[in-house]
Amino acid sequence: MNTAIMIIVVLVGIGAFFGVVLALADKKFAMEVNPLIQEVEEVLPKGQCGACGFAGCAKYAEAVVEQEDVPPDLCVPGKAAVAAKVAELTGKKAGASVPRYAHLKCRGTRTAAVMAARYEGVPDCAAAKLVQGGPKGCKYGCIGFGNCVRACPFGALSMGEDGLPVVDKSICTGCGKCVSTCPQALLVLQTFDAPVQVECSSHDKGPAARKLCKNACIGCGLCMRSCTHGAIRLDRFVAVVDTEKCRDCEEPVCLAKCPTKAISQMIGVRAAEKTA
Structure with missing residues (x-):
């Protein structure tokens, strides 16, 4: 009994000693933080x-x-x-900043995109992509498990009923966290003054792309040839808009010419800029 008491006393004493030593060391070596x-x-x-x-x-x-x-x-x-x-x-000088928001370059919804397989693994886009590029027939499209939604630190993204993430432009800060998280590289930072955007990232040839998703860009080039500002080009069978050249046309011809409506007008973007 006496031995047990002695052990406890010794341990308490050792603990108290090291506690005092650490407190003194902390006080002596503490670094002053600039307020x-x-x-x-x-x-x-x-x-x-x-x-x-x-x-x-x-x-x-x-x-x-x-x-x-x-x-x-x-x-x-x-x-x-x-x-x-x-x-x-x-006491420094701040430069001019250009507000941006995250934009999804895919319209491969549940009703538009063909499913090639049934995925029953971890509900994670990166994990699903490891299994034959994901469950969708289009291997360039949104996988739809919401990695970008979970990555957003400001709650600006949510999963829509059609299986694609939805960006709230009035909340999105353009930090780019979702952009770096998407394993398909489908999210881009878009300026608020961009009039139109191609909402497809498929590099499949026209017939194959249309077979896998009815909203796909088929690379026909009609939008490119109709653009009077030379703002559209084709990159491996998909149209790409140069936002530096694109102008806010009253009635964009490229929208009317696109047979699959893969080009969308950025409706409501300017109103979002005012509230951002």
Whole structure:
């Protein structure tokens, strides 16, 4: 009994000793944190998206305060408002930012796309792709298990009833987290002033693409030849819009010419920009 008590006393004593040693060491070697770093971090949106190029908001706050060459406008989700606040706190100059949102370049819905197989594995796009490129016949289309939805730190994406992710442009910050998550590379960051976009990414030849998805671009080139601004080209059997050349036509001819309606007008985008 006495032996057990002695062991307990010794262990408590050792614990207390090391506790005091650690407390003294912490006090002696503690590093002073620049209070400005905390002020900058507080104005950041806390999405931890990494769009700034740093591992989270805290790291960016530290870098923009302590490193002269780190600009104050790297926070993509914060847009111009946050950039202005960070610039004011750090005494740096913020550049002009162009608002963007995530756009899905696929319309392979449940009713439009042909299913080639039944997938019963882990409900994950990357995992499904490992099994013969996914369950859809079109191996370029959205697999539909919502990796992008789960990756969005701002809740701007949701899965639609048709099996494709839906982007809420009024919430989307353009951080690009979903873009890097999609194993099919179907999500792109789109500027709010782009009038039209091709909503297909299939590189199959026309007949094969149409057979696998009735909404597919068949690479016929009618849109390209009808565009008076030279904003459309063909890249491996799929049309691509150059947003730098594309103009806001009153009645885009490319939309009327497309036989599968694979080109869509970005309706409501400008209204979303005003609320962003």
